[in-house]
Amino acid sequence: MDYILHLLILITIYSILVITMNILLGYLGILYLGHPAIYGIGAYSFALLTTKEILSFFPALLAAGLIAMLAGSILALPALRLKSHYIGMTTYGFLVIVNGLMINLGDLTRGPLGVPGIPRPIIFGHLISTNTEFLIFTSILAIIINFILWRIMGSPFSKVVEAIREDETAVKTLGKNVMKYKIQAFMITAFFGGIGGALLASYLQYISPGNFATEELIIILAMTIIGGMASFWGSIVGAIVIILLPEPLRFLNFSAEIIGALRYGIYGLLIILFMIYKPNGILGKRTNIFSK
Amino acid sequence: MTILEVQNLNKHFGGIKAINNCSFSIEKNSITGLIGPNGAGKTTMFNILSGLLTPDSGSIYYQENDITNLNTHERTKLGFGRSFQSIRIFPELTTIENLILAFPENNDNLWQAFSKFQTKQKSLHKKALELLTSVNLEEKANLKGYELSYGQKKLLEILRVEANNADLVLLDEPTAGINPTLIQNIKIQIKNLQKAGKTIFIVEHNMPFIMNLCEQIIVMDQGKEIAMGTPKEIQENPQVLVAYLGKKRQTHA
Numbered sequence: 001m002d003y004i005l006h007l008l009i010l011i012t013i014y015s016i017l018v019i020t021m022n023i024l025l026g027y028l029g030i031l032y033l034g035h036p037a038i039y040g041i042g043a044y045s046f047a048l049l050t051t052k053e054i055l056s057f058f059p060a061l062l063a064a065g066l067i068a069m070l071a072g073s074i075l076a077l078p079a080l081r082l083k084s085h086y087i088g089m090t091t092y093g094f095l096v097i098v099n100g101l102m103i104n105l106g107d108l109t110r111g112p113l114g115v116p117g118i119p120r121p122i123i124f125g126h127l128i129s130t131n132t133e134f135l136i137f138t139s140i141l142a143i144i145i146n147f148i149l150w151r152i153m154g155s156p157f158s159k160v161v162e163a164i165r166e167d168e169t170a171v172k173t174l175g176k177n178v179m180k181y182k183i184q185a186f187m188i189t190a191f192f193g194g195i196g197g198a199l200l201a202s203y204l205q206y207i208s209p210g211n212f213a214t215e216e217l218i219i220i221l222a223m224t225i226i227g228g229m230a231s232f233w234g235s236i237v238g239a240i241v242i243i244l245l246p247e248p249l250r251f252l253n254f255s256a257e258i259i260g261a262l263r264y265g266i267y268g269l270l271i272i273l274f275m276i277y278k279p280n281g282i283l284g285k286r287t288n289i290f291s292k
Numbered sequence: 293m294t295i296l297e298v299q300n301l302n303k304h305f306g307g308i309k310a311i312n313n314c315s316f317s318i319e320k321n322s323i324t325g326l327i328g329p330n331g332a333g334k335t336t337m338f339n340i341l342s343g344l345l346t347p348d349s350g351s352i353y354y355q356e357n358d359i360t361n362l363n364t365h366e367r368t369k370l371g372f373g374r375s376f377q378s379i380r381i382f383p384e385l386t387t388i389e390n391l392i393l394a395f396p397e398n399n400d401n402l403w404q405a406f407s408k409f410q411t412k413q414k415s416l417h418k419k420a421l422e423l424l425t426s427v428n429l430e431e432k433a434n435l436k437g438y439e440l441s442y443g444q445k446k447l448l449e450i451l452r453v454e455a456n457n458a459d460l461v462l463l464d465e466p467t468a469g470i471n472p473t474l475i476q477n478i479k480i481q482i483k484n485l486q487k488a489g490k491t492i493f494i495v496e497h498n499m500p501f502i503m504n505l506c507e508q509i510i511v512m513d514q515g516k517e518i519a520m521g522t523p524k525e526i527q528e529n530p531q532v533l534v535a536y537l538g539k540k541r542q543t544h545a
Contacts, residue, residue, distance in 0.1 A: 155400075166382035173344075
């Protein structure tokens with residue numbers, strides 16, 4: 001039972017991470033591969049601010065979003081001057097650099113040892129400690145955050161963002177400041193992604209650089225692609241499918257090492273199969289991000 | 293009254309002089325044609341006028357203001373609008389979304405996502421539907437852009453410029469690859485734009501279309517304007533014939 005709660009908690013948190021990923025990858029249509037670095041910055045900011053007792057839970061959650069947004073803006077400046085695959089190289093490079101800093105800035109981040117003892121929230125003097133309570137807590141937060149994102153992605157703002165994906169030059173000639181929309185999309189992704197990362201940190205209570213490395217990128221990419229590009233509900237479906245997918249493997253009598261490796265193999269294979277046979281994903285739109 | 297004036301414009305691509313010291317002006321509320329053989333620099337001129345390319349030297353004045361250094365979207369805010377030689381509608385957006393996006397009063401500011409944008413967008417939706425009805429495209433309103441036929445896409449692109457409320461409309465080959473019935477439809481649209489007080493500047497290869505529609509024609513060859521005048525004057529201009537057909541061979545009596 002507790003295990004099912006664990007999976008449900010992961011689904012609520014990952015739904016935020018996948019929707020924010022999808023804003024840049026699907027809606028804006030840029031090859032954005034830096035998301036684990038962005039929400040990793042949120043997670044680490046939250047972990048360090050709370051364990052060093054600089055801020056309490058909720059202010060630290062907000063701060064995590066703001067710090068991630070700042071990092072997102074720093075990434076956006078060079079990335080948005082580039083086109084197609086070069087954005088992929090830049091954002092992936094950012095992921096590698098940030099991950100390297102998590103490992104090597106030992107005085108701040110404790111390096112490969114990671115940060116333990118990340119607190120759970122206390123609401124009205126009550127510590128949210130059990131998985132049931134934490135699931136209610138993340139569900140409420142995920143509903144609030146995803147409602148805000150749903151509202152934005154259904155608004156005329158998001159139509160302009162999608163039009164930029166379709167034809168940037170045409171949007172310019174219609175009098176839109178394309179750069180403004182792109183940077184705003186980046187900031188939304190980074191801010192809410194950062195909060196998602198902080199929730200993940202609070203749930204796991206321990207984070208290390210491995211939580212935000214290339215393997216994480218493969219998972220989040222699989223969720224976005226399989227769920228559906230530029231699709232709000234597809235993002236949630238993607239998170240559910242990918243989190244539940246490896247579960248049947250547990251009932252096979254393989255050792256943990258093999259199952260771990262097998263998981264990534266399956267994710268990779270799924271990405272490839274979807275790219276070939278159903279590039280729109282389960283609920284997604286036709287985008288040309290990977291053919292540009 | 294002059295709405296657009298181009299002075300001594302130059303644009304080089306490597307060793308190629310795409311625009312070579314070109315100057316001309318366009319009268320307000322006129323329909324002006326820009327013609328010339330392939331490679332004359334017509335589309336390059338349009339790209340410079342709409343701010344997608346920066347000229348090497350020379351100036352562009354719009355309603356007597358120097359706009360040479362303005363961005364594309366800044367020019368659009370002043371009143372520029374354009375269509376493209378190759379269609380540039382948004383294929384994954386529906387026909388009506390394509391149009392609504394073009395209205396300058398579209399509520400697409402990020403913060404408006406938290407206002408009652410649905411009610412605000414209703415009047416724009418109605419306006420867009422009226423525009424579509426005017427060209428018998430209302431049944432296609434909810435089709436995706438990629439589901440339209442070539443001619444319908446072309447028509448939608450012109451409607452989009454109309455919705456954008458541009459005062460100076462640049463049309464790059466509006467009739468290329470379109471059947472005669474739709475060409476008539478496009479002609480009516482362009483006439484309507486003029487009636488609404490707009491200025492239209494067209495690049496076109498379809499000579500009967502442009503000679504019939506335009507009041508003023510500018511001929512370009514090798515990046516330079518070589519003639520300007522009414523369609524009749526242009527048709528009789530020997531320089532224009534040379535540019536289009538090459539030098540006349542000596543004929544013997």
